[in-house]
Amino acid sequence: MKVEKDVTKTREMVYETKVREVMTGQVITVGPREPMSTLREILRRNRVSGLPVVEDERLVGIISLEDFIKWLADREEDCPIEEKMTRQLVTVHRDDPVVSAVDKFDKTGLGRLPVISREDGRLVGILTKGDVVEGLLRKLEVDYRAEELRRHRASYIFEDIEADGTTLAFQYQVRGHDFERAGESSTRLKRTLRRLGVHPNVARRVAIASYEAEMNQVVFTEGGTIRARVEPNRVFLEAEDDGPGIADVEQALQPGYSTAPDWVRELGFGAGMGLTNIQQCSDQFQIESEPGKGTRLAVSFFTNE
């Protein structure tokens, strides 16, 4: 489950990030009428394996290390670069999402894509796969730092509050049959717990339980509520819905027992392990259900091991 979430995060970033955020803006270029023999020094000095060919700020071609080696091997006479360069160019715009560049890398097998201004066709940058990876890592790092700071600030809350007893309560609404957003509440709850300084292991256990409860509300009900109460020594989790309820709770608790329809199983749910997982990762477990009325799950996790 965790891995899946991480993949989603990366995918989200690939869609949200623009080419201009990750491209290299300082492009080393050559002119079309410069001789092939000058390439040796330019490629070596700049440690690049390909160069855009530019005339009057306009991109007219691309010449690669491979083109240069071929020219060397053929032992031809020196000639202008334009005679050996590639003119069929695959380019991207600086305001394109990174995902479209990734698609082009995949489809063409190319190592670099020139970045063109949409307004006037000028060459404004160059993009390699390395730029994409570096850029995304940089962005992840920024997100991570921001999250760390938030966590640091929130984690003092129990120390700062002065009371004989402190409880923080969080509530999440779950929509039935909404597979698009399934799991969101649990993700948000987990983030909240981590920010509050709840031990990562406990936060993870709560997140697993709340994820399973949330999925059951999505799959089997018209929707419900997930509530969490955080106390200094305990996290209490409650999942409540208005039906249809469970006819035989004993049976539902059996590992592997599931009434999920085939299409739900095809989505990768319905292994019948949800309630079992909740029981296993919690310290106290309680389930009440009445057919036609609804189901209420109440679980506790102790945080001072």
Ligand SMILES: Nc1ncnc2c1ncn2[C@@H]1O[C@H](COP(=O)(O)OP(=O)(O)O)[C@@H](O)[C@H]1O
């Ligand atoms: N909130 C709920 N409302 C109605 N039925 C439920 C609910 N939660 C669980 N069930 C029933 O209990 C069964 C077992 O649940 P679970 O262990 O999570 O397995 P799964 O979700 O994979 O079927 C479900 O197949 C379903 O019949």
Ligand SMILES: [Mg+2]
């Ligand atoms: Mg389930």
